[in-house]
Amino acid sequence: MEDFEKINYNKTQYVISIKNWSCQDRPTEKLCQKGAQHLTDSELLSILINCGTSGKNAVDLAKELLAAADNDIKKLARLSVKEIVNLNIKGIGPAKAITITAALEIGIRREMSLSRKEVVLSSKDIADFLKAQLQYHQREVFVVVYLNRANKVNHYEIVSEGGMTGTVADPRIILRKALEQEAVSLVLCHNHPSGSLKPSRQDEELTYKIKEAARFFDIKILDHLIVSEEGYYSFADDGIL
Incomplete structure (x- = not known):
């Protein structure tokens, strides 16, 4: 036509x-x-x-x-x-x-490709990559990045997807995948479709729960990031991890 x-x-x-x-x-x-x-x-x-x-x-x-x-x-x-x-x-x-x-x-x-870092040395190294991936989601999703001893990314995966206001991540699923990937450290991440970067009480409780469970397997939680169009928030940078 x-x-x-x-x-x-x-x-x-x-x-x-x-x-x-x-x-x-x-x-x-x-x-x-x-x-x-x-x-x-x-x-x-x-x-x-x-x-x-x-x-x-x-x-x-x-x-x-x-x-x-x-x-x-x-x-x-x-x-x-x-x-x-x-x-x-x-x-x-x-x-x-x-x-x-x-x-x-x-x-x-x-x-995502342009912002991906081979070696993760800081929260920003991975925040830009995850922001590129998650900022367009209309629902809240929870992502885990699995790293090896050299802090290189072995794998990343969306482990849960929820509604407009929240999602629930199962520590058992996260740690099982970590053992499969032979990861020694993890970076947790979820998006806030609302744009807010403030962590909720539930975010803090879930972070602590996963951190404590991972400790039994000698797996370290390096950070928990919240991303949105506005930028990112790092639990580690804020000293509450």
């Missing part, structure tokens, strides 16, 4: 194809000539959307989609395929929603 742009001229509506835009204004040509960094969020999304509907071009659809996410690409990245479809934007069905979701997930994984 051809892309269109609506314009008004002398109170008469005309439809102009994006193909008739100047080359420097077309998103695909602009990307090739200037680089992706020079495109707006809506222009990048329009390339994924590819084609519009009668009366709306791909850029129009991209702007409408962004508006539905409060013009926040991070909020859009949190939406599932079903949630994007349920926005009921004419021209964005399951196929385009899948393409958009996949592209945004690639962006998340790229951010």
Whole structure:
């Protein structure tokens, strides 16, 4: 289907194809000539959307989609395929929603890859990586990072996923996996979808419970991190681990 742009001229509506835009204004040509960094969020999304509907071009659809996410690409990245479809934007069905979701997930994984440290020497070394992974989750999830004697990451895994306000992590599952991975130390982490970085009483109690259980296996809990869009909080840095 051809892309269109609506314009008004002398109170008469005309439809102009994006193909008739100047080359420097077309998103695909602009990307090739200037680089992706020079495109707006809506222009990048329009390339994924590819084609519009009668009366709306791909850029129009991209702007409408962004508006539905409060013009926040991070909020859009949190939406599932079903949630994007349920926005009921004419021209964005399951196929385009899948393409958009996949592209945004690639962006998340790229951010994770760039922030991952081979050797963990401080809370920030791993906080940036975990923040990249967890900040887009709409529900609270609990992650454990398993490290070897050289403080290198052997494995990381989401061990539980809860609701909007909390999740419960089972120390037995965490420690069983630690023994399987031959880990000598762990970093605990969970996200706060609300954005708050303040640990709850339950967070403190769970940290203590896991720390005491791990002690019997000579496994050390290096830190417990809380991450959100706002940044991260470290139990170790705050001296309460």
